[in-house]
Each structure stands twice: as structure tokens, then as C-alpha cells.
Amino acid sequence: MGLKMFVFVLIFLFSFAYVSAVIPGDCASGIVSYWKFDGNYIDSVGSNNGVNNGLSTYDIISKVNQSLAFGLGEGYVKINNDTTLKPSQLTIEGWFYLSSDAPPIDNVILNKEGDYKVWVNSSNVLKASINGVTLDTGVTVVVNRWVFFALTWDSTNAKFYMYDSSHSFESVVVTQPVSVPLTGTSDLLLGKALVADDYNFVGYMDEFAFYNQVLDTTTIKKHLDNSNLYKIGYCSVRTGVTSSTTKNLQVPGCNIGGTGGEQILINGCSDSGEWACISDGYAENTLETDKACSFGYDLASAVDFCCPLGTICNSADDNNDRIYETICRQRVQDCSFFDGDEQECIDNQCYYVNGKCVEDISALGCSEYVSKQTCETDRYDLGKSGSGTAVCGQYTDDGYLVPESSCYCFWNNSDKCELHYNSTRSRYGTEGPNLFQCFKYFNNSDCVDGKQIVNWTVSYDPGLLIEPELTLRLQNASCYNGTQEKQCGQAIVKVPGFGFMNVIFVFLGLGIFYLISRKLYG
Numbered sequence: 001m002g003l004k005m006f007v008f009v010l011i012f013l014f015s016f017a018y019v020s021a022v023i024p025g026d027c028a029s030g031i032v033s034y035w036k037f038d039g040n041y042i043d044s045v046g047s048n049n050g051v052n053n054g055l056s057t058y059d060i061i062s063k064v065n066q067s068l069a070f071g072l073g074e075g076y077v078k079i080n081n082d083t084t085l086k087p088s089q090l091t092i093e094g095w096f097y098l099s100s101d102a103p104p105i106d107n108v109i110l111n112k113e114g115d116y117k118v119w120v121n122s123s124n125v126l127k128a129s130i131n132g133v134t135l136d137t138g139v140t141v142v143v144n145r146w147v148f149f150a151l152t153w154d155s156t157n158a159k160f161y162m163y164d165s166s167h168s169f170e171s172v173v174v175t176q177p178v179s180v181p182l183t184g185t186s187d188l189l190l191g192k193a194l195v196a197d198d199y200n201f202v203g204y205m206d207e208f209a210f211y212n213q214v215l216d217t218t219t220i221k222k223h224l225d226n227s228n229l230y231k232i233g234y235c236s237v238r239t240g241v242t243s244s245t246t247k248n249l250q251v252p253g254c255n256i257g258g259t260g261g262e263q264i265l266i267n268g269c270s271d272s273g274e275w276a277c278i279s280d281g282y283a284e285n286t287l288e289t290d291k292a293c294s295f296g297y298d299l300a301s302a303v304d305f306c307c308p309l310g311t312i313c314n315s316a317d318d319n320n321d322r323i324y325e326t327i328c329r330q331r332v333q334d335c336s337f338f339d340g341d342e343q344e345c346i347d348n349q350c351y352y353v354n355g356k357c358v359e360d361i362s363a364l365g366c367s368e369y370v371s372k373q374t375c376e377t378d379r380y381d382l383g384k385s386g387s388g389t390a391v392c393g394q395y396t397d398d399g400y401l402v403p404e405s406s407c408y409c410f411w412n413n414s415d416k417c418e419l420h421y422n423s424t425r426s427r428y429g430t431e432g433p434n435l436f437q438c439f440k441y442f443n444n445s446d447c448v449d450g451k452q453i454v455n456w457t458v459s460y461d462p463g464l465l466i467e468p469e470l471t472l473r474l475q476n477a478s479c480y481n482g483t484q485e486k487q488c489g490q491a492i493v494k495v496p497g498f499g500f501m502n503v504i505f506v507f508l509g510l511g512i513f514y515l516i517s518r519k520l521y522g
Contacts, residue, residue, distance in 0.1 A: 027045065027234070027235035028215055028219050028223075028235065029213065030091075030211040030212045030213035030215075031045050031209065031210075031211050031235070032045065032046050032048070032084045032085070032210045032211060033046045033048040033079075033085075033209065034208075034209045034210075034233075034234065034235070035050060035207075035208040036064070036206075036207060036233060037062075037066060037067050037205065037206055037207070037208070038064075038065040038262070039066050039262060039263070041068075041077055043079075046084060048079050048084065048085065048188075048210075049079070050077040050078065050079050050190065051077065051078045051079070051080075053075040053076050053078055053195075054074050054075020054076065055069065055070065055071075055074055055075050055076070055077065055191075061097065061204055061395040062206045062394065062395070063095045063146060063206045063227045063228065063231070064207055064227050064231055064232060064233050066206075067095075067097075067204045067205060067206035068190070068205040068206070069204055070191050070200055070201045070202055070203055070205070071202065072101050072102075072202050073199075074200060075191070076189050076190060076191035076192035076195075076201075077189070077190040078188070078190075078195075079187060079188040079189075079190070080188075081184075081185055081186060084212070085112065085115075085188055085210065086115060086182040086183070086184065087182070087212035088181065088182075088212075089152075089153055089154045089212065089213050090116075090151075090153050090210065090212060090214070091151070091152045091153075091209075091210070091213065091214055091215040091220070092110070092116070092118070092150070092151045092152075092208070092209070092210050092211075093148070093149065093150040093151075093208070093209050093215075093220060093223060094110075094148075094149060094205065094206070094207055094208035095147065095148050095149075095205065095206045095207050096109050096146075096147055096149070096201075096204065096205050096206075097144070097146050097147070097204040097206075098120055098124070098141050098143050098144075098145075098147070098201075098202070098203045099143060099144065099202045099203040099204075100143040100144050101202050102120075102143065102201070102203060103202070104122050104123075104124075105122050105199055106119050106120070106121050107119060107120045107201045107202060107203070108189075108191065108200075108201055109149075109191075109205065110188065110189065110190050110208070111189050111192070111193045111194075112186055112187070112188040112189070113184055113193070113194065114131075114132075114183070114185075114186060115130070115131065115182045115183075115184035115186070116128070116131075116151065116153075116182070117129045118149060118151060119193070120141050123140065124140050124143070125137065125138065125139065125140055125141070126147065126149070126162055128149070128151050128160045130151070130153050131178055131180045131182065133158065133176050133177075133178045134176070135151075135158060135159075135160035135174040135175075135176050137160065137162050137174055139162060139167060139172055141164075142164065145165060146164065146228075147162060147163070147164045148162065148163040148164070148224050148227075149161065149163075150162075150215070150220045152214045152215065153178060154214045155181070156177065156178070156179050157175055157176070157177055157178065158175070158176050158177075158178045159173060159174065159175050160174045161173050161217075161220065163228075165472065165476070169217075169220075169221050169224055170217060170221075190205060190208070191205070206227075207227050207233060207234065209223075209234055229478065231390035231391060231394070231478070253266055253268065253277055253280065254266075254268075254275070254277035254280075254281060254282065254283035255283075256270050256275050256283055264277045264283070266278075266279060266280060267304070269286075269306035270283070270306075273286065273306055273308035273309065273328070274286055274287060274308055275306075276292045276293060276306040278295060278296055286306050286307055286308070286313070287308070287311070287327055287328050288327060289327070290325045290326055290327065291326045292306070292327070293305055293306050293307050293313035293326065293327060293328045294313050298326070299313070299314075299315055299326060305349050306328075307328035307349070309359060309360055310330065310359075311329055311330055311331060312328065312330075312331050312348065312349050313326060313327070313328055313349060314326065314327075314328075314329045316329065331348075335348065335350035335351075335357045335358050335359040336356075336357060337357070338350060338357040339355060339357050340355055340357075341357070342357075344357075345357035351364075351380055353368045353380060353382075354369065356368070361380050361386065362385055362386060362387070363387065364380070364382055364386050365382055365386040365387030365388055365419060365440075365454075365456075366378070366383055366386060366409035366410070366417045366418055366419045366440075367416065367417055367418060367419075367441050367443065368382065368386075368417075369382075369417040370417070372411040372415075372417075374417075375409045375410070375411045375417035376409065378408065378409045382409060382419075383408035383409040383420075384404060384407050386419070387419075387442045387456070388419045388440045388442060388456060389407055389419065390478075391421065391478045392406075392407035392421060393407075396476035396477050400423055400424065400473070400476065401423070402421050402422065402423050402424075402477055403422060403424060406420070406421045406422035407419065407421040408420055408421075410439060412439065416441055418439045418440055418442075419439070419441075419442070420437065420438070420439050421437070422436070423436055423438065423473060423477040423479075436461055436462050436463045436465055436470070436473065436474070436477075436479075437461040437463070438458060438460045438474070438477060438479035439458060439459045439460065440456050440457070440458050440479075441456060441457050442454060442456045443455045443456070443457075451485055453484075453485055454483065454484045454485075455482075455483045456481065456482055457481050458479050458480060458481055460474065460479055
């Protein structure tokens with residue numbers, strides 16, 4: 001009887017540990033939904049997926065990757081009413097860009113009728129409300145400029161923050177007492193106040209996140225900086241995959257994530273490394289399907305591989321039945337173990353640059369090349385995919401373009417290799433004369449305890465720009481000195497939903513059970 005009870009309690013406690021750690025990656029505690037709008041309306045964290053109602057496109061005018069684009073007279077996105085969107089406290093944060101084409105009416109960014117709303121009124125003043133209580137920033141939104149907002153509510157008080165290039169974070173904070181609980185039954189709409197309305201928001205939206213608790217200002221500011229300065233998301237999430245066999249849409253290749261999902265070409269790899277496009281319309285899971293990670297070839301014949309970070313495309317007899325499967329498996333050695341040995345580095349599906357062996361080539365920059373020939377050849381395409389290239393192919397906050405074709409590794413007069421790119425006088429895809437040229441030199445520290453410090457310095461050719469416009473253009477094009485802490489080294493593989501604190505609770509529970517058992521049964 002005692003043994004059966006012990007086994008039952010053990011299973012229960014480990015089950016509790018599993019289900020109680022559900023926050024993905026490095027997302028802030030309390031996250032419910034995260035809509036990145038990277039070619040789809042998927043909730044990257046929860047199940048509150050959006051439904052398109054009349055929108056025709058996404059756009060590269062964005063803060064991170066792609067954004068929702070709302071044209072004049074177009075539609076909206078609907079997110080079904082759910083109890084997770086009516087918590088006892090909340091934080092909502094995101095970016096919007098009001099177009100100069102927007103008519104002088106209320107341009108509604110989001111609205112859950114009867115619960116909460118964020119909008120720009122007919123005078124272009126940014127406002128929010130919780131349970132009918134209005135929080136008025138008094139700030140007139142400048143058209144064709146990205147604006148960050150965050151609305152928080154702790155069941156007693158609501159706060160509304162905003163940021164744009166003219167207002168620093170926390171310089172505009174509105175507070176109002178609100179103590180009535182959220183009880184609305186309407187769906188959450190993006191781009192409209194009500195379905196029946198004939199008008200909609202005109203502009204762009206990006207990186208919307210919803211939490212069931214109040215985020216502190218430090219966390220909100222970190223999310224703002226991540227998306228504004230470094231062009232990365234608030235936290236590490238991946239877009240869900242609906243099927244391993246997907247429908248071909250416009251060009252030969254595969255669609256990951258359903259309608260509006262990530263599109264990869266044949267013999268291409270998804271951003272997560274979990275899906276490989278083997279042939280037109282067929283994507284295979286690299287962690288489960290034999291030879292998906294080697295694009296259908298035997299390891300000896302394969303010339304390219306597709307795997308998530310921390311894994312390697314490898315062949316093994318998992319079931320001791322002499323049947324070998326080639327799938328992505330956990331790395332035995334971190335790539336850095338092969339520093340100084342180019343052949344071993346390459347054999348272990350890593351990248352070898354300047355004596356360093358790395359798994360994630362995007363962690364390196366043009367500055368890794370130490371000769372003019374290697375810099376200009378750019379074997380690993382660091383000029384378009386390495387450190388600092390997030391701005392390449394993107395529009396700046398005020399609509400100017402950094403053409404991807406202008407991003408390349410450049411050997412300067414100081415015999416150093418640095419990243420080069422232009423910012424052109426371009427709006428909505430019509431290129432014009434160069435405004436200025438930016439040059440970035442990166443200095444990456446060694447990887448210590450899974451962390452690496454990346455410092456960069458810039459120089460620039462201002463062209464015809466003069467102050468104060470020059471400073472604004474440099475800032476918007478991310479052409480400034482900076483530093484960033486990045487993760488590095490081999491990825492730590494965790495059982496989904498399993499955390500360190502949960503393990504502690506398990507053993508604490510076992511200890512209590514043991515003491516009670518001794519007292520009851522001697």
C-alpha cells in the first residue's frame with residue numbers, strides 16, 4: 001500500500017512540475033498571447049489566433065520582420081472572445097504607424113468593446129480606455145512614424161505609456177483609477193472599433209503582446225529597446241506549424257504555419273531549423289523524419305543541412321534493430337570545441353571563421369574577416385545575415401529604405417572589415433539618391449557562461465544631410481555605437497514545460513510525503 005501511494009504521489013508531483021512551467025523561452029512571466037504579424041495572424045504563445053477580415057497584404061515597413069498593413073477602406077483582424085483576454089490585471093503592448101492616408105476620424109488600433117481600447121482620435125491624439133475610463137496622452141501622433149504603446153491595469157489603477165522619436169519612454173504616462181472587472185463578451189478587433197463600422201485604421205501594426213499581469217517599466221523598456229534598437233522581438237518564440245505537408249501558394253516551395261505562414265524554397269530550411277522543404281509543397285520535420293535534415297540525401301552525399309540550434313544532422317540506430325535514421329539530434333560537442341580545427345568544425349556542421357568554430361553564423365559579423373580577400377569574398381554572407389544586418393531590406397521609422405543590396409562587407413582604409421549599408425530617399429519601395437552611408441565595425445567577446453558581449457562602433461558619410469535631420473536619420477537607420485549581450489554556445493535542451501523551481505517543489509513534496517509516511521506507518 002505504501003509503495004503504491006509513493007508511486008502515485010511521485011507521478012502527481014512530476015506532472016505538476018511539468019504543467020506549471022509553461023512560459024516559453026525568455027518571455028516575461030504572465031504572457032498570454034504574442035502576435036508578431038510575420039506573414040500571418042498566429043498567436044506565437046497561446047491559442048488566440050487572429051482571423052483576417054479583408055486585409056490584403058503584409059509589409060516590410062515594420063519594427064521586426066513584417067507587419068500588418070491596413071489600406072484605406074480595407075478590413076480588420078478578429079480575435080475571438082476568450083477568458084484569457086479578460087484577466088484581473090493586464091498589460092498590452094505593441095507598435096503602430098498611422099499613415100498620412102488616414103482620414104480625420106477615430107483610427108482604432110484595438111478594441112474589445114466594453115473592456116479596453118486603444119485609438120488615435122480625429123485630431124490624431126493617442127488615447128486608451130479600460131472599462132470606459134479614458135486615458136488621454138494629450139500627444140498628437142505624427143503620421144508616417146512608428147509609435148510604441150503599453151497599457152497596464154492592476155485591478156485598481158490603469159497606466160498608459162507611449163514612445164516615439166519625439167517622446168522618450170516614461171516622459172508620457174497617464175494614470176487613472178479603474179476598479180471594475182472586465183466582463184465584456186465582444187471579440188478583440190484590430191483595426192476597427194466595431195465590425196459594423198464602415199471605416200478602419202489606416203497604417204501598420206507590429207509586435208502586439210498581451211499579459212495577465214502588470215509588467216514593470218524596466219521590462220516594458222527592454223521590449224521597446226529590443227524591437228526599436230535591435231530589431232528583434234520581445235522574446236524567443238516560434239511560429240506554429242500546422243502540417244508537415246503544405247499547399248504550394250505562389251512559387252515552388254513550402255508554406256510553414258498555414259495561410260500567411262513562413263514560406264521557404266525547395267531545399268530551404270525554416271527559421272527554426274525544424275522544417276526542411278524537400279520538394280514542392282512538402283515540408284518534413286527534421287527532428288522526426290528520416291533524411292529530412294539532409295534534404296533526402298545520405299550523410300556522405302549531403303552538401304547542406306537543416307537543424308535547430310543545439311542539434312546536428314546525424315545517423316544512428318536508435319532502436320538497436322540495425323535500422324539507421326538520419327535526423328537532428330542533440331550535439332555531443334559544442335561547436336566551439338573545434339576552434340582552430342577547420343576540418344573538424346566543418347565535419348560537425350559548424351561554421352569556421354578566423355579560427356573560430358560557431359553554430360550560429362548570424363552571431364558573427366563582417367569584422368571577423370581579417371584580410372581584404374576574405375572580407376570582399378564574404379564566404380558566409382555575413383554582409384547580409386551577420387551581426388547588425390537586421391536593418392537591411394527594412395524601412396526606417398520614417399519610411400526610408402535600407403536596401404538589402406547596399407549591405408555588404410567592406411574593407412576600409414584602416415585594414416579592417418566592416419558592415420556597409422546605405423539609407424536611400426525612398427518611400428514605399430521607390431528608390432532614390434543615397435541619403436548617407438553607414439559603416440559598422442563589430443567586436444565580439446569570447447563566449448562565457450553562455451553569454452557574449454557584442455560591441456560596435458560606426459562611421460558614416462553624411463552625403464547632403466545636415467543637422468538636425470542627420471541625427472534623426474542616423475538613429476532611425478540604427479547607425480550608432482552600441483553594445484548588446486547575446487546568448488552563445490550550445491543550446492540547453494529542456495523538457496517542455498519543465499523548470500528548475502518545479503524540480504525543487506517535487507523533492508520538497510517527496511520529503512514531506514516521506515515524513516508523513518514514517519509517522520503513519522512507522
